[in-house]
Amino acid sequence: MPDRTAVRLDLRGDCARCFGLCCVALPFAASDFALDKPAGKPCPNLRGDHRCGIHAELRQRGFNGCTVYDCFGAGQQVSQHTFGGQDWRTGGREHARRMFDVFPVMRQLHEILWYLTEALDLPAARSLHPDMRAALERTERLTRQTPEELAALDVAAHRQGVGVLLERASERARKAVRGKRKDRRGADLAGGRLKGADLRGVSLRGACLIAADLTGADLRDADLLGADLRDADLTDADLTGAFFLTRPQVDAARGGSGTRLPGSVTRPVHWAAGH
Structure with a gap:
């Protein structure tokens, strides 16, 4: 099993290795952003190099939603591995659509990986560690699927199954607290x-x-x-x-x-x- 500190670092967004997917694939609502934007439309602040043009001023410019978002490393996984480094600007309309469809699925899978990694650090849930490692390995395999397989994945069902395991781990960890x-x-x-x-x-x-x-x-x-x-x-x-x-x-x-x-x-x- 790899060092979990290193795993957590891989489960954090690395914008330098991503094609600005959160700035394009996801919708914006004016309640958390300075504008409304539909999914699939680039944020007007996204530069040609896939970096944010107002990154240092996001809060001051009304883009609080950007400052509290983390893709858990899904952006670089989709950009560099699932689609082999070909960005949505140069791959054509269908390529871009597929990338935008896959990104939210990958984000959920990476968030699940984060929770499972956390659960493996709960000593009181040690008896569940074999099941959690198995769930983590299954989830990792899902992240390596093809774009077509990822787009068709019932990620909600997978999340629900893992959620039952995390609930059991939580109960055992909290049971150690007196009272x-x-x-x-x-x-x-x-x-x-x-x-x-x-x-x-x-x-x-x-x-x-x-x-x-x-x-x-x-x-x-x-x-x-x-x-x-x-x-x-x-x-x-x-x-x-x-x-x-x-x-x-x-x-x-x-x-x-x-x-x-x-x-x-x-x-x-x-x-x-x-x-």
Whole structure:
């Protein structure tokens, strides 16, 4: 099994090896971007070299959606491997369409790989590690399929099957936390006053925490898979050991130097600027 730190690095977007796929294949909505854009249409800020012309000013120019997005390495996988380095500008209309169809599928597969890699770092779920390694290997094989196979893949069904395994891993990991923990899966906690709340070992899977006040909250060993943390205040919160937390979730939240994060997640640069 490869070093999981190295695996995580491969599961992060590398724009230098991608053909700007997130800037073309995906739709933009004015709620998170400075404009509306349909899928398949290039963002007007995308340059001819597939790089963003306003990358250093995205937040100031109203493109917050770009700053909290991560393809989990799907962009470079599709660009350099699935399509062999031929970009959508030069391959013709049908080539571009196929590339744009495959990219969202690959993004989901790479996100699944991230979660499985995280689950393999949960000691309490060690008995499930053989099943998780098998699921990871199956998912990796899917990422190496042809464009036609990827476009036809029922990625939702695959994700659902892996989700059951991740749920079992979460239950075993959180069981190690003492005390009875309330299940907050899918809870609507938008704008919630949770300052200093004891959320250790709580399942917040899929919970809506938009603009929630989580300052000083204890989120150690909490399950945060799919939790919506947009504009949530994580100032001085402790997320040590929290699992299934991704960079896009953290980037969408607010925090500071006192926020403690899991080692697998990088502290957002804009936190230091107070944005």
